[in-house]
Amino acid sequence: MTYDLYIGDRTFSSWSLRGWLMFEKFGLTHRVHLTGLYSGRLAEDLAPLAPARLVPVMRTPDGIVVGDTMAMAETLAERHPEAGLWPEVPEARALARWIAAEMHAGFGALRGDCPMQLFGRYEGFEPSADVKADLARIETLWTLALERHGGDWLFGAYSLADVFYAPVAARIAGYGLPVGSVAQEYVARVLSDPAFRRWRAMGLTVSYAPEPYRLDLPRGDWPGPAPIPARAVETGPSENDACPYSGKPVTDFMEMQGRVFGFCNPFCRDKTVLDPGAWPKFMAILR
Numbered sequence: 322m323t324y325d326l327y328i329g330d331r332t333f334s335s336w337s338l339r340g341w342l343m344f345e346k347f348g349l350t351h352r353v354h355l356t357g358l359y360s361g362r363l364a365e366d367l368a369p370l371a372p373a374r375l376v377p378v379m380r381t382p383d384g385i386v387v388g389d390t391m392a393m394a395e396t397l398a399e400r401h402p403e404a405g406l407w408p409e410v411p412e413a414r415a416l417a418r419w420i421a422a423e424m425h426a427g428f429g430a431l432r433g434d435c436p437m438q439l440f441g442r443y444e445g446f447e448p449s450a451d452v453k454a455d456l457a458r459i460e461t462l463w464t465l466a467l468e469r470h471g472g473d474w475l476f477g478a479y480s481l482a483d484v485f486y487a488p489v490a491a492r493i494a495g496y497g498l499p500v501g502s503v504a505q506e507y508v509a510r511v512l513s514d515p516a517f518r519r520w521r522a523m524g525l526t527v528s529y530a531p532e533p534y535r536l537d538l539p540r541g542d543w544p545g546p547a548p549i550p551a552r553a554v555e556t557g558p559s560e561n562d563a564c565p566y567s568g569k570p571v572t573d574f575m576e577m578q579g580r581v582f583g584f585c586n587p588f589c590r591d592k593t594v595l596d597p598g599a600w601p602k603f604m605a606i607l608r
Contacts, residue, residue, distance in 0.1 A: 324351040325380040327370065329358030331524030333533055335437040335488030338520060339390045340377030342484040343397055345516045347404040351379075359533055391425050394481050408476040417475070417482040420462045424485045431455040435492045436533075439521045441540040446496045453499075459489060460504045467503060473510050487511050494544050512545035518599035519592070521545070526591040548596040551577035559583030565602040582606065 326344060328337035344351040356366040356376055367373045370380065373388045379396075380386050387396050398406040408414045430451035448456070466475040466482065475482045490511035493500055500508070511517055521543075554576045564571055564585035571583025573590040577597060584590040593603050 322350060322382045324349060324382060325354060326351045327354045327356055327367065327373075327376055327378045327380075329356055329363075329376040330527065330533075331520055332439045332527065332529075333437055333524075334358060334376060335432075335491070336375070336390055337377045338437070338488050338491070339484050340379065340393060341520060342487055342516060343390075343394060343406070343481065345519075346479055346484065347397075347401070347406055349397065349401060349404065359529070390485070391422065394421070394484070398481070405478065406481045408470075408478070408480050408482075413470055413476050416466065416469075417480055420466065420475070421482050421485040423462070424489065428455045428459065428489070431459075431489070431492060435496045435498070437488050437491050438495050438532075438534060439491060439524055439543065440495075440532075441543050442495055442497050443536055444497065444539045444541055446498075446536070446538060448496070448498055456493075456498060456500055456504075459486075460500055463507055464503050467507065475507075483511070487517060491517075512543075515599045515601070518545065518596050522548075522592045522595040522599055523588075525595050526588055546598075549577060549598050551575050551594045551597050553590055553594055554581065557581055557583055561606050564589055565600070565606050577607075580607075 324344065326340060328334060328341060331337065341353070343349070356363050358376060364374070367378065370378050370386050373386060375388065377390065377393065378386060378388045379393055387393050394406065408417050430449060434449060434452050463475065470476045472478065474480065475486070490508040492498065493504070493508050494512055552575065554574045557571065557574050559571050559574055559581045561583055562571060563569065564583065566589050567585045569585035571585060573584045573587050574581055575584070575590050575594050582603070584593065593600055597603060
């Protein structure tokens with residue numbers, strides 16, 4: 322029962338982030354396929370998935386192709402009612418669908434002026450009046466959900482509503498957008514979520530020249546949790562003989578806290594170097 326998920330570049334593709342979180346946060350088994358969103362290969366990569374033309378796209382274990390994150394969300398919720406993708410209580414579920422749909426269809430100023438980027442926080446970005454109006458509406462929706470349902474997430478337990486607003490939180494963080502304390506606290510929880518941190522770390526393994534959407538503004542550190550310092554090293558030996566992710570023999574190495582660990586390829590190493598604490602399988606061997 323493995324799904325195939327086709328995504329774009331993690332650092333920039335906000336819709337792909339939504340698609341991936343639907344699987345990652347609810348324990349749905351999947352294989353990830355990267356498409357050439359910024360290399361000109363997107364149409365070619367998606368050709369076998371017609372009529373798909375944008376990412377993300379999923380193929381179900383029985384071969385059904387579904388594009389668009391809202392269609393994907395409803396399809397997964399229908400196929401996996403036990404996973405709790407939407408809130409269980411009907412009133413909460415209705416509101417969660419409402420605010421997710423509003424995000425899916427709206428907030429054009431925020432999305433247009435502030436494309437998602439996960440490198441760092443722009444300094445001195447001045448949001449337009451339309452962006453401020455979008456932020457005010459988002460704060461209204463978040464505050465209503467949080468106050469009505471309690472807990473760290475919009476409807477208590479993590480749900481598809483949080484999936485749909487994760488890229489919004491990333492935009493607020495990445496552009497230093499002005500929001501009140503309730504929204505700031507929610508953004509901090511999104512940035513601290515280990516799944517979000519894993520997504521960002523995987524994205525940062527890729528460099529860009531030129532960088533898409535780059536603004537002519539200074540950019541400071543990313544406002545999420547500071548990672549445990551680590552660095553790639555050329556040689557071992559490592560404490561572990563097998564990669565913590567694949568179980569394959571180690572070929573690439575990193576040093577952290579005076580200890581050396583091995584991985585089966587540069588990607589496994591580099592995503593760990595970028596945020597070691599986000600990876601439970603690595604942290605298990607660290608202990």
